[in-house]
Amino acid sequence: METLPPTTPATINDVAARAGVGVGTVSRVLNGRANVRPVTRAKVLDAIEALKYRPSSLARNLSLRRTHVIGVVVPFFTSHSAVERVRGVASVLARSPYDLMLFDIEAEDRREHAFRLFDRGDRSDGLLLLSLVPPDDEVERLRAARLPCVLVDAPHPEFPSIVIDDVRGGELATSHLIELGHRLIAFVGDKPPDPFRFASSRDRTVGYERALAQAGIEPRPEFVREGTQSHQVARGIAIDLLRLPQRPTAVFAASDAQALGVLEAARILGLRVPEELSVVGFDDVEVAALVGLTTVRQPLFESGRRGAERLLQLVTGEPDQVAQPDVEQLPVEVVIRSTTAAPPR
Amino acid sequence: METLPPTTPATINDVAARAGVGVGTVSRVLNGRANVRPVTRAKVLDAIEALKYRPSSLARNLSLRRTHVIGVVVPFFTSHSAVERVRGVASVLARSPYDLMLFDIEAEDRREHAFRLFDRGDRSDGLLLLSLVPPDDEVERLRAARLPCVLVDAPHPEFPSIVIDDVRGGELATSHLIELGHRLIAFVGDKPPDPFRFASSRDRTVGYERALAQAGIEPRPEFVREGTQSHQVARGIAIDLLRLPQRPTAVFAASDAQALGVLEAARILGLRVPEELSVVGFDDVEVAALVGLTTVRQPLFESGRRGAERLLQLVTGEPDQVAQPDVEQLPVEVVIRSTTAAPPR
């Protein structure tokens, strides 16, 4: 009896011995190479079956010098938009031989994070950075480690990236309001010094201003406010805005989260939406549909999907083929729901 | 000049050579072992510095036969509750030497999934299964691979698990309605044959029935409906319910998603909430607070946190110390917001 439950898993040597062949042959069979006689192949397959042999991916990885892992780095994993992007990534990786390693750098010390991630660049075969711009020293390490890297929702001169046209998004949102007849349009965005976040809110402001300019509307500095992503902060800001002597008839928020804060503010102040106040968000997260929020949709899931596909190309492509820092732009569109209407007169 | 950019990263051998010591000594220094003379240690450290040496985790893992990876398996990664749990897991792993490998089995063929996951059990040092019960054959493989495993939001006789008392949750929700004066209370839950999901909705029904019984309220079969998790389906079900000749004055939904569907139904039918209809959900996902939904809060983040902690104990503990299949129960509580009130009379 040799069918006793083996205390230690079978190795390729065990298989070779049992099949009466060399390890090279077993390896060839395992990897579906040609040049193995059918008879031999059968013997090997039998031995594998008998021994319940499964190759060790650990050993395989060491030998091959790859990990079969894609690292996904995401700040603020809390947010629905981040999750949606990760799902897009997962959908691609699920049909690839790559696993998804998730790094949430939300609370983590950045130094620690960098340390673990780029330690040697051998924990993953490629990196997908979502909504964050790597600082210069990390860029340096990434290159030193020759680690393929793609950015999603963040631009960088060194890496390929999947982005949206934030300026255009801001413009679309604002134009929609202008077309409805609004001229007193406020903007609620992020504060720039957000450590990881980059200039997307800022770009949306630019679009906002451009749309105003095109319509010949004088921008009012007091109508442009900045806070953090949270809807609580946005609510406070919106209350301020709506208490101005000349109050805006519409608010464009740089994210849906902030738009929700604006809606709360309106409720608190007893302003009816959309009759007395129109609100436009940005992102089109799940809640937006539930609440009936008019917003600018950006393809979140799709952005993750494309980022993963692009990275996989890099990872499986020629090793030293330098990744061109090309930028892929995904479309944005206004989704009109029930928080926007013509202004009161 | 030997500072030319090395085309290949330094190895432990390079360090040993440069420091003029043996690899054993370098290894000892790296792992902070005692029995290294300070002078020697300094030499090694210098060499490491000069060579910018970083140990290969690949090689390390093979040698040590561990991966430093915790696998997290989650179905329906879409849902906010799953995400919240994963965040809890991430928060624990971030302060550990373990990385988080995410397996979303949402769309994936189950066979494929199982294959990749348990191939040899060497892709991760431990597995955390969220909201899913492994079928018997997978349990078998798990044991064969001696892979530590903890379940979150799912019970199993073989594994430790972190759960909530769903019966009690259902009871609390229903009691809250009863205390408000409701006697016509409907229930909207999941259909049982959900492939992965287990009996949590069913248990909540039990709690619902128990609360009714305690209050001496006759249960009405036509008030208990089951559909899927989606709020669209729940909306349809709720419309049916609310069109009954004797319509319920309150609805307890087995999840917040379903509760939102019920709220939509009320809006469609022109029923004011909470004046004409009270609604209670389950989970307390983020949207619940936004919408002002009264609901049963379960500690989602905490469940992930505890699951990860428990698993880490197992993984870092004695190797063959069999994990007792103990069950840790997290508390639930009713969060009263603005969708519940006394019934109309």
Next chain:
DNA sequence: GGGCGTCGTGGAACCGGCTCCATCCGTTGT
């Protein structure tokens, strides 16, 4: 029938760490 190419195959070397054992050396004890 001998030379030569091809196919199939075995197995040593290697990937880059860790571990254990043998060795070396200095110290202490008698």
Next chain:
DNA sequence: ACAACGGATGGAGCCGGTTCCACGACGCCC
């Protein structure tokens, strides 16, 4: 002065795959 002892150290061997080279057998051709 010498034996015994223990701490520091070097390095072969191992973890479990892959790869590449060498070798044997066979068939083909002239």
